[in-house]
Amino acid sequence: MGSDHFVRITRLRALIDHENTGAGERATAERMLDRLLRKTADHAASGAAPDRVYGSRHHRAGRHASTASIVESVREDIAFARTFVAAGAPGEVTVHSPLAAAPAELTVAVTTPFADQIVVTITDIPPAWGWEPDEFDRITATEDLRRFADELAEIIDSYNHDGADVGPRFFRTIRAQETTLIR
Template sequence: MTTTTAQPPRTRMTDEKRAPSSRAMKKVWMLENLIFHPRTGGEERAAAERMLDRAIAAAQKQGQVVRKDGGSHGTWHGYRLPDVRYGARYEEVKHLSTTEIAKRIRADIKLARKVEAKLGTATGSEVALTDSLTALATMPKQIKVSVRTDYFSGGSAIRVNVYNLPEKGWGYVQERDMWGEPRWEPGPELKAILAALKEIHGAYNFDGSDSMVDYYHVNYYGQVEVDWRERP
């Protein structure tokens, strides 16, 4: 028989009927309204809970919420291991399978597109360039995002692919490398979309790797990539 530790009930940080003037705290307010609404479904509430922690972290960076940090390290065959960096939601999923984590990532992406659309309407699409999650609402509707799992002998991976870009080369701009040679890089719009997806993808992971000595220690592998193929 397995047992679980009951989590303390979440308490509101904002006034239900009064929207904060700060954009960072306004996101917290909107998510709390969704979480505490009696008609919000179970899956949507769970996804909103996960998104709320990221919104609070954003408010922390702006000094609006007090933050406490910690770290950990150890040794491996006489080599001092690097500090392990934990995603914001790792503790919640550390006993779950990669398949179950991928399901949460899909729910987070779906909710981000839904909730951030309201913020985008209220504040203007230009915020997509400064607030990565808002980019998931402002990106063209035809763009599709897939979340796939992959299991192999060395572990597992969650791969997030972006499909159906409006046209070949959409979102890319030409820049020059350190030798002056031209190269194509994601522009501001596409870069914001990829940053938002990477943030969600990493929220349930941990990383204590050191590529200099080929030491890799993660909860799951994977990446966020653009795929030029079209999907129905």
């Protein structure tokens, strides 16, 4: 890991831990830190073996957490992300969240039909926002709906683990109405 990543990680952790950091700013800093740690694959800092990959929120649910308790954490993260609005001052970089930018009438249901599977179903999708015809006149998901699904997958994957000596903690599926977007 380069020294510039170390400095960014240190600054983000200091911002997260500072008592005067607002809730919105703390949440943004936590997401940035999660993404940075995931991108740099800094497993040594988390104590992980080099042949295992742990999601950035794996520790929050607990090592032996049930899939049902992980689903509750995922629901809370999605609810927060849908209501989070980063109000920036002029000249500041604004944070774009596909979850917060999505239409309010969207419904997101997170279920666990089996002990090792998490299924997210997106319903009440406005047709103009979520669906468009492709070059063969088939109805497909828009880029906005795909980004929304990708963000949901990122939240879920942050609670998972995988590796050479251990399989994934659970499998996930993201559906938009009757269409599977991500497996």
